[in-house]
Amino acid sequence: MSGIITGPFFKDYFNQPTRAEIGTMVAILEIGALIASLSVGRIGDMIGRRRTILYGSCVFFVGGALQTFANGMPMMILGRIIAGLGVGALSTIVPVYQSEISPPHNRGKLACIEFTGNISGYAASVWVDYFCSYIPSDYSWRIPLLLQCFMGVLLGVGSLIICESPRWLLDNDHDEEGIVVIANLYGGGDIHNDKARQEYREIKMNVLLQRQEGERSYYEMFRKYYKRLFIAMSAQALAQLNGINVISYYAPLVFESAGWVGRNAILMTGINGITYLLSTIPPWYLVDRWGRRMILLSGAIAMIISLSAISYFIFIDVRATPALTVVFVMIYNAAFGASWGPIPWLYPPEILPLSIRAKGASLSTAANWLCNYIVGEMTPILQEWIKWRLYLVHAFFCAVSFVLVYFLYPETANVRLEDMDQLFGDATTAMPTPAQHAEVESLMSARSPVPSLDIRRGPGHFTADNAIPGLDINPPQAQDGKAGGNNKEETPKREGLGGWISRMANRGGSNKKESKGANGDTGSYRRLGQDDD
Numbered sequence: 001m002s003g004i005i006t007g008p009f010f011k012d013y014f015n016q017p018t019r020a021e022i023g024t025m026v027a028i029l030e031i032g033a034l035i036a037s038l039s040v041g042r043i044g045d046m047i048g049r050r051r052t053i054l055y056g057s058c059v060f061f062v063g064g065a066l067q068t069f070a071n072g073m074p075m076m077i078l079g080r081i082i083a084g085l086g087v088g089a090l091s092t093i094v095p096v097y098q099s100e101i102s103p104p105h106n107r108g109k110l111a112c113i114e115f116t117g118n119i120s121g122y123a124a125s126v127w128v129d130y131f132c133s134y135i136p137s138d139y140s141w142r143i144p145l146l147l148q149c150f151m152g153v154l155l156g157v158g159s160l161i162i163c164e165s166p167r168w169l170l171d172n173d174h175d176e177e178g179i180v181v182i183a184n185l186y187g188g189g190d191i192h193n194d195k196a197r198q199e200y201r202e203i204k205m206n207v208l209l210q211r212q213e214g215e216r217s218y219y220e221m222f223r224k225y226y227k228r229l230f231i232a233m234s235a236q237a238l239a240q241l242n243g244i245n246v247i248s249y250y251a252p253l254v255f256e257s258a259g260w261v262g263r264n265a266i267l268m269t270g271i272n273g274i275t276y277l278l279s280t281i282p283p284w285y286l287v288d289r290w291g292r293r294m295i296l297l298s299g300a301i302a303m304i305i306s307l308s309a310i311s312y313f314i315f316i317d318v319r320a321t322p323a324l325t326v327v328f329v330m331i332y333n334a335a336f337g338a339s340w341g342p343i344p345w346l347y348p349p350e351i352l353p354l355s356i357r358a359k360g361a362s363l364s365t366a367a368n369w370l371c372n373y374i375v376g377e378m379t380p381i382l383q384e385w386i387k388w389r390l391y392l393v394h395a396f397f398c399a400v401s402f403v404l405v406y407f408l409y410p411e412t413a414n415v416r417l418e419d420m421d422q423l424f425g426d427a428t429t430a431m432p433t434p435a436q437h438a439e440v441e442s443l444m445s446a447r448s449p450v451p452s453l454d455i456r457r458g459p460g461h462f463t464a465d466n467a468i469p470g471l472d473i474n475p476p477q478a479q480d481g482k483a484g485g486n487n488k489e490e491t492p493k494r495e496g497l498g499g500w501i502s503r504m505a506n507r508g509g510s511n512k513k514e515s516k517g518a519n520g521d522t523g524s525y526r527r528l529g530q531d532d533d
């Protein structure tokens with residue numbers, strides 16, 4: 001919307017809306033996103049991550065269509081709200097899904113790549129707005145809105161291809177599908193692969209241990225995991241209060257206040273979008289090496305300096321103000337894109353336990369969208385009222401971010417999701433040793449080598465059998481070419497690539513053929529992309 005709201009045809013069609021009206025139209029999307037993010041946690045636990053992504057894409061498509069064909073402000077606002085419902089659902093469930101299928105050594109890198117994808121969409125939208133601004137009709141704003149519908153279609157189609165989260169499958173006792181997906185992700189399609197089977201045992205044990213903790217209500221979530229929830233929600237809230245959407249939503253207005261006028265303001269926004277996009281690439285290689293804390297702390301410092309400089313140069317209003325404002329806006333965007341852009345989307349789903357991951361992520365995302373709405377609604381008004389002082393307000397929140405990260409946020413780089421209980425020490429079933437306590441203390445420092453905390457292996461260590469007598473966490477065994485030893489009349493419904501691979505394995509049994517695993521055992525799954533014999 002950033003490049004659309006300054007266009008003459010858009011303003012004429014909607015009867016020259018005031019800044020308050022523009023703020024409401026832009027920010028109303030966050031209300032829909034807030035509502036969806038609060039409810040999608042329970043929905044994601046009920047129907048699965050993959051199906052939630054599909055439904056969220058469909059809702060987003062409907063909202064985009066209503067905006068494209070809007071015949072007045074009421075229809076535009078309705079479309080924004082409905083699109084917000086889709087955005088809220090997707091922004092909550094996609095990071096959860098990604099964290100649950102990613103290995104610990106590059107979980108941060110994959111999350112940062114996802115964020116780069118988001119910003120590439122933002123940068124592309126700005127340039128679409130710029131080129132469409134040359135169209136001398138209402139298509140100058142309808143075409144950009146139409147293109148978001150195609151993105152919704154692509155995401156929906158993609159959700160039909162991806163596999164379901166293995167952690168959700170095991171948490172809902174779809175063990176056969178779970179070992180198939182895990183084998184596909186970690187074992188090259190072989191359910192007898194040692195790494196895949198060990199991953200299955202780790203996840204299944206964690207699921208069963210967390211079931212011993214009792215009810216998964218919101219009350220119990222706040223009672224047991226209040227520290228994790230505070231960190232998750234504060235990270236998302238501060239990502240917005242640090243001021244990014246002052247630039248993302250209203251960059252043309254920011255540049256106009258600095259002296260750039262009309263289409264030149266949109267052009268500067270497009271150039272800024274390119275630097276924003278490029279800044280998201282270094283975290284791919286740094287987030288799992290430097291860790292989350294170092295990136296967040298350094299990003300906060302850079303944003304404080306750049307926001308303060310923007311405020312100062314707009315205040316003194318000299319000949320160089322337009323150029324200097326562009327420079328420091330780009331520095332600010334680059335600092336945010338390399339730090340507080342990707343990390344707050346990575347942090348919540350990786351620190352929250354599986355039993356409350358979707359619910360906790362929904363609350364943290366709701367905090368993001370609530371603050372997003374406040375910033376989006378108030379920015380045009382505050383730009384008129386307090387002018388250059390607005391950027392000092394967000395610089396203050398950047399300083400708050402630095403303090404909270406320094407004193408409260410632990411380092412989570414390279415820690416397995418199932419080992420976060422030991423990092424925070426708040427799981428009722430956890431029984432750490434003194435050596436593990438020392439290891440956890442080292443993880444709370446600014447930088448530390450972070451090996452995987454594994455409390456389940458090795459002589460004398462706490463095991464599943466110690467926690468729950470008679471507990472069986474072994475993967476389903478292959479019988480007659482099938483994964484799973486339970487002879488059921490009905491097989492679970494297959495989903496995505498995991499279901500396709502499982503059907504290929506089952507066909508091997510029906511054809512009386514045996515596929516050999518790495519050790520000569522039956523039940524090996526084909527690698528993706530391999531043709532049938």
